[in-house]
Amino acid sequence: MHAPSASASAATTRLHIGSDADLAWVRHEVRQAAAGLGFSLVQQTKLVTAASELARNTLVHGGGGHVEMTHLEDGAGRGLRLAFTDEGPGIPDPELAMTDGYTSGGGLGLGLSGAKRLVQEFTLDSRPGRGTTVTITDWTTVLPAARTGGS
Amino acid sequence: MTGLPTSRPAPAPVPVLALGDVLLVTLRGELHDGAAEQLQDDLAHRIASGPAPLQGVVIDISGVEIVDSFLGRVLAEIAAAASLLATRTVLAGMRPAVAITLVELGLTLPGPVTALDVEAALSLLGRAPVSALPVPPEGGV
Amino acid sequence: MAEHDTALGTAQELGAFLERRREQIAQRWADAALFRTVFTVSRDEAVEACKAVVDALAEVARTGRLEDVTAPGFGAVRDQLGRMSASRSRAGQNPSQIADEIAGLREPVGALLRADFDEDAVERTHACLVALTVLMGTLRLVVLQTTVHAGEELIARQREQLLEVATPVIRLxxxxxxxxLxxxxxxxxxxxxxxxxxxxxxxxxxxYAILDITGVPTVDSLVAQHLMKTVAxxxxxxxxxxxxxIRPAIAQTIVHLGIDLGSITTRASLADALAHALTRQGIVVSPRPAAGASAP
Incomplete structure (x- = not known):
């Protein structure tokens, strides 16, 4: 399905997302993995926060689902890919959903757009009626090669 | 919904401590969404039903590793509700990584006042003596 | 198909020639600046280095991958070429001058090749010369690649060092x-x-935290955005x-860019900013009362 640009080592973990407690568990697991890969504290915090936003989306809008956590390697860089999948109603207008302030329930409407700003790679794949998969990837880089901060 | 919640402990409610006319809440580690909403309710009640007019509410988040938009909304709403009841809310001790992340997320929490730590928060509310006059480094100008 | 076979045949013929004339080619190259100035210990050392390059070219030619910069044949000499180009860079040659020096290696080989082939085999000679030109062009690219790569590594390393030293936080x-900054x-x-x-x-x-941008030459919208984020x-x-x-020129740029720094406290100088922070903390700095009269 996905065509990973880098080799994915065998370590893929799948976590179920079905409750509040699961969100906390996802945050905990992502934190552990990011720390283990040597991400800086700020990068860890950004990644865990993004994961929390997306896991909550999966729970609240997708009616639950799961996240797949994969360790990546690309030369000297190591990365972590998180794919949040649900089989909920899907997002009818992804572009609108990516807008700051757009909300379909509860939060501040920063879930998707905010999460995107916190990570290096972000893809959204949604089909109405078929569910949604949001994939984010972060790499350990000494220097984030002059990334312009989006928006 | 959760088939088997394994061995994860149920979220304990966050304690609210009364220090004279200030309420002190200390958040640490993982905060479940339910516990955060519970806290919001508790605080609203405590502020509204408090015996004397409150100086303010201090929320110590120095032990919190992440604040996402959900917790951010809860904190903002606590401050907004308190302000309706003429009470100030001070957010104390946010960690640098959390602050950077919140800004990147687009969440600047204009509502609550912020302070470096609980001591600074209390002095801001006029509770503790303003840690005397700061002494210049290396004695003297 | 036949054309392909011919091309491969020519490349292999070139390879065989390079192998046969390895010694002569190396002797001629060893006097070129490219090798002479890099391998300074002895002429033999330069000749050996030349032979390594000839061997690599012969190997690439034998496999017929004349235009392929990733041909495995180059692998053995990539390090050496990198060292050579780095050394030429240090001597003040820019990448295009280094590329010219590589191009200059073709002529002596071409002369040897013409002398080596029968007078009447004009077509074969011509084909081999063309193949040689292609191969030398590829070598030039390989060297250029290693040069650029080495430059990038150097820049990345320096940027890292700069990051560390250039941003001290001072307690005032x-x-x-x-x-x-x-x-x-x-x-x-x-x-x-x-x-x-x-x-x-x-x-x-x-x-209080003071961000002093007196030493920042320009402020574009990205930098302004970063300042706002830090403040937030x-x-x-x-x-x-x-x-x-904020120097007058920068203040004007900020206005022109339409950036709103309105929510940020600004002061003209670091001293003014310090005075502001002191005042806000209720600290008053004043000259010692008697100092004015009796100071030496």
Whole structure:
């Protein structure tokens, strides 16, 4: 399905997302993995926060689902890919959903757009009626090669 | 919904401590969404039903590793509700990584006042003596 | 098909020639500046280095991959070529001059090749010369690649070092820290500045943080955005940020760009910013009363 640009080592973990407690568990697991890969504290915090936003989306809008956590390697860089999948109603207008302030329930409407700003790679794949998969990837880089901060 | 919640402990409610006319809440580690909403309710009640007019509410988040938009909304709403009841809310001790992340997320929490730590928060509310006059480094100008 | 076979045949013929004339080619190249100035210990050393390059070219030619910069044949000499180009760079040659020096290696080989073939085999000679030109062009690319790569590594390393040394956070007073920013602010550097400053706020229990941009040549919208983010993050932690040293030209740029720094406290100089922070803390600095009269 996905065509990973880098080799994915065998370590893929799948976590179920079905409750509040699961969100906390996802945050905990992502934190552990990011720390283990040597991400800086700020990068860890950004990644865990993004994961929390997306896991909550999966729970609240997708009616639950799961996240797949994969360790990546690309030369000297190591990365972590998180794919949040649900089989909920899907997002009818992804572009609108990516807008700051757009909300379909509860939060501040920063879930998707905010999460995107916190990570290096972000893809959204949604089909109405078929569910949604949001994939984010972060790499350990000494220097984030002059990334312009989006928006 | 959760088939088997394994061995994860149920979220304990966050304690609210009364220090004279200030309420002190200390958040640490993982905060479940339910516990955060519970806290919001508790605080609203405590502020509204408090015996004397409150100086303010201090929320110590120095032990919190992440604040996402959900917790951010809860904190903002606590401050907004308190302000309706003429009470100030001070957010104390946010960690640098959390602050950077919140800004990147687009969440600047204009509502609550912020302070470096609980001591600074209390002095801001006029509770503790303003840690005397700061002494210049290396004695003297 | 036949054409392909011919091309491969020519390439292999070229390979065989390079192998046969290895010694002569190496002897001629060893006198070229490219080798002579790099391998200075002895002429033999230069000749050996030349032979290694000839061998690599012969190997590539035998496999018929004349235009392929990734041909395995180059692998054995990539390091050596890298060292050579680095050494030429240090001697003040720019990449295109180095490329010219590589191109200059073709002529002596061409002369040998013409002498080597029968007078009447004009077509074969011509085909081999064309193949040689292609192969030398590829060698030039390989060297250029290693040159650029080495340059990039150097730049990355220097950027890293610069990041570390160029952003000190200074404690000016109890509860007041400052970062004097000097030089161009890019995205990576602003991030380091932001993190260092926020860490210092915690470490020093600083209520005030001064970002002095006197030494920043230009402020574009990206830099302005980073400044605003730093200020916002500091506020969330309970500290006030003051931006000082906005020179008139930069102030104008900011106005022209339509950036709103309205929510940020600004002061003309670092001294003004310090005075502001002191005043806000209720600290008054005044000359010693008697000093004026009796000072020596």
């Amino acid at each position: 007073w109890e509860g007041i820290v400052a970062v004097p 000097i030089g161009t602010l890019d995205s990576a550097r602003s991030q380091v500045v932001m993190e260092n400053l926020l860490e210092a706020i915690v470490g020093q229990r600083a209520r 993050a500091a506020r969330l932690m309970g500290a006030e940020c003051i931006v000082s040293g």
